[in-house]
Amino acid sequence: MATKIRILLVDDSAVIRRLLTDVLSGDPTLEVADTAANGRIALTKLATVKPDLVILDVEMPEMDGLETLTEIRKRQPRLPVIMFSSLTERGAAVTLEALALGANDYVAKPSNSGNMSTALQRVRDELIPRIKTFCRDVLAPIPAPAAERPPAFKAWPTPASTPVSAPRSTPVPLAPRLRQRVDVITIGLSTGGPNALAALLPQLSAQLPVPIVIVQHMPPIFTRLLAERLATQSALSVAEGTAGEILRPGQIRIAPGGSHMIVERQGAQVRLQLNQDEPENSCRPAVDVLFRSVAEVYRGNALAVIMTGMGQDGLRGCEAIQQTGGSILAQDEASSVVWGMPGAVVKAGLADGQIALPQLAREILARVRVGR
Incomplete structure (x- = not known):
């Protein structure tokens, strides 16, 4: 018993x-x-x-x-x-x-x-x-599969990644995809996310030629303070997203707690919009909502990054990004506090590769350089 x-x-x-x-x-x-x-x-x-x-x-x-x-x-x-x-x-x-x-x-x-x-x-x-x-x-009297068990707390840096060409923790073969130019990076994460972002974002260059849009599951106030905290650690402009704001290269915008955030194309510009639609996956903001809008606007020029978190928010959004030709990276199990969200994407065969947190920025930057 x-x-x-x-x-x-x-x-x-x-x-x-x-x-x-x-x-x-x-x-x-x-x-x-x-x-x-x-x-x-x-x-x-x-x-x-x-x-x-x-x-x-x-x-x-x-x-x-x-x-x-x-x-x-x-x-x-x-x-x-x-x-x-x-x-x-x-x-x-x-x-x-x-x-x-x-x-x-x-x-x-x-x-x-x-x-x-x-x-x-x-x-x-x-x-x-x-x-x-x-x-x-x-x-559990019998240990659960490793992919289902979150590791105990450990300070960063985490263990080194296996290369993208040799994904770990999944039996699903990951078919190679032609890499296209990346015009936007969209990130979804939850449990363990604030520390993961604090490890990732400072490694990104101040000259990043594309915007980054993020959903981190958090309530109001928390997301604003998280953005302010990250802004002091990153060379990029980090803030909560605001309705009607034009997305620009080198900007990082985090969905405000309590609101879904989406992207909309208006002529030659892409703007952020916020809404109070029903929660998805019991979340508002929801990763799926943002990812679907990114897939619709950017098509094959989107790079999605699904990171540490409970549940499977982001799975349907990653399906939309894959269907429109975009690319998807998943944080690996070893460096995730909880491998629920990235694990669901990997098990569905949607990820181009699994990357450990310390190697993730390098892989993102390599993909952003393609076609430039």
Whole structure:
């Protein structure tokens, strides 16, 4: 019989601890083994509770989430940690810092306004799949296939890639394709994405002759702060996309949280547009929405890059890009925090190759140079 996933829940709010315990205990595979009101108490319980995963509040008295995370990483570098943060400017900023320090992922707290039942359902839908993804080995008496198991946290740089000509982790043969001129790069990613972007974008030249459009699954505020953070690290212009903005070479535009982002051709120009259409794959922004529009506008001159993330958002969009003659690169399993999104594309036989994160910028730049 499978063992339950043991969770240490750390939050200074007794109400949140009670609500989360009720939410998590409703799943028969999960057990809130203990709780703590701040980081200092949590650290004293690590050795005795022996949790499989920690849910960690961002803002707490005595020892906050960042201090606690730093100490957890010293003691147990492989222990999965999910940050539980508020949808505020400070909450978003601290969460991004926590991801950079080694948190595996985050989930936003329910707001005080609106329907609490709906808010708790959202937390349940977002939190429980993440817990099971990061603790899959706890539930499985027989190890799952390597392609389905996310690696424990590891700092960049990651292991070197296998070459594009020798893809790994897939039995699907990848047929060679003629390379065409690239006029746009479109990137989709989710869990592990902020750190992956921080590793990738600074390696791209300031003279990049094409624009980059990105969907990173994140709520409002988070995407703006992510763009601002990346702008300080990259030689390229990085910002949230805005409606009606003309896409220009050397620009990186990230879809704002809460809005789908698409590209539209207007005469000789390509502009960004935003909309509030229904979520796809439970996401808004969704990778599929952006990729489909890129396929329609750029046809065979699009390069799609599908990177670390849970689920399979981006699969249908990659199908559209392949059907119109574009190219697709997938981040490899070894360097992905979760190989769900790129794995789905690889298993469908859509990727031209699997590239480790440290080699991805070089491969992108090589493809951009074709036809120039």
